[in-house]
Amino acid sequence: MTTFLVPTDSVHASAASCDYLANRATAADTVHAVNSLRGGDETSADDVRDGEEALNVVTARLADVTVETHQFVRGNEPGEDVLTAAAEFDADEIVLAVGSRSPVGKALFGSVAQRILLDSDRPVVAVPRE
Numbered sequence: 237m238t239t240f241l242v243p244t245d246s247v248h249a250s251a252a253s254c255d256y257l258a259n260r261a262t263a264a265d266t267v268h269a270v271n272s273l274r275g276g277d278e279t280s281a282d283d284v285r286d287g288e289e290a291l292n293v294v295t296a297r298l299a300d301v302t303v304e305t306h307q308f309v310r311g312n313e314p315g316e317d318v319l320t321a322a323a324e325f326d327a328d329e330i331v332l333a334v335g336s337r338s339p340v341g342k343a344l345f346g347s348v349a350q351r352i353l354l355d356s357d358r359p360v361v362a363v364p365r366e
Contacts, residue, residue, distance in 0.1 A: 238265045241327035242294055243318040243352070245271065246286065249333035250293035252365040256331055257298060266302045268325045269294035272317035275309040284309075315351030322358055330356060333365040 240261060244250045250269070261267060271287035273279045284307070291305040308317045322330055334349045353360050 238262075238328045239325055240265065240267045241318070241322050241325060241330045242267055242269045243272070243314070243321075243330070243332060243348075244269060244287075244290040244294065245314070245348075246365075247290050247293045249335075249365050250290045251297065252333035252363050253331045254294060254297035256361065256363045257301070261298060261301045263300055263302075266304065267294065267298055268321065268327065269303060269305045270308065270318060270321050271306070272308045272310075272312065272314035274313075275311050279309060313348075313351075315348045315355070318348070318352050319355055322356065327358060330358060330360045332360055332362050334362045335365045 238261070240257060242253045244253065257267065269291050271291055273283055273287055287307050291307060295303045295305060306321065310317060318330070330352060332349055332352055349362065353362070
């Protein structure tokens, strides 16, 4: 039995992670899908709705696997929430959908993916997102 953690911020990220897990996860496994929002003035009703839709994609696409969804609004950075969730759920593997960004974009705004890849104490699989 394997426990996977799937951080997601969009339906596209969810779909990319599910494409990978479709050939990897079995009925004996558990997938924890996580969406992290800052909360307060930094989170709109649209952000909450988009996060819920992203989580619903994981549930729908992985119908033969136990999927638990979690939407965190704790005031944390998303990378922090993902790493905390990985420890909390004792994830065996983090499945992270990554998109391409320009070097300037990465330098100015940081990267959640980079934080997870560098700070995780468990395996991280990076899958390309469309």
